Amino acid sequence: MKALNCPLCSLDLKKEKIYYEDRSFIVLKTKTLKGHKERIMIVHKRHDHTIPYKNYERALDIVSKIGGKVFCYTPKFVIMDTTFATINDHWHLVATDLDPKSEDFNQILATRWIKVVDNTVVDESEV
Numbered sequence: 001m002k003a004l005n006c007p008l009c010s011l012d013l014k015k016e017k018i019y020y021e022d023r024s025f026i027v028l029k030t031k032t033l034k035g036h037k038e039r040i041m042i043v044h045k046r047h048d049h050t051i052p053y054k055n056y057e058r059a060l061d062i063v064s065k066i067g068g069k070v071f072c073y074t075p076k077f078v079i080m081d082t083t084f085a086t087i088n089d090h091w092h093l094v095a096t097d098l099d100p101k102s103e104d105f106n107q108i109l110a111t112r113w114i115k116v117v118d119n120t121v122v123d124e125s126e127v
């Protein structure tokens with residue numbers, strides 16, 4: 001289920017910084033950090049444009065949890081809609097910190113945020 005010429009299908013996972021992986025998803029550090037200390041994405045392993053809502057919800061849970069660790073240096077991070085992404089035929093989401101000095105800060109502000117994760121709130125049930 002891989003597509004030729006798709007940058008997400010042709011990721012060389014040995015060269016990437018992988019934060020999480022299961023049967024359906026991979027969470028990794030993005031190649032271009034755009035001036036952020038951390039910028040991560042969750043990628044569906046199969047080349048699909050959309051995924052079932054149940055999987056989507058699980059992906060949000062995963063990226064929130066992993067992001068909580070990766071973005072521990074900052075009080076908040078956002079999970080962004082990928083409508084304006086260069087790759088839009090292979091399902092993925094990007095999560096980033098909110099550094100006003102980053103190169104894509106204006107684009108972040110213009111993008112719909114799927115979720116804002118507040119790292120200062122500790123959910124004790126997940127510890």
Ligand SMILES: [Zn+2]
Nearest residue numbers: 006009047090
């Ligand atoms: Zn693909």
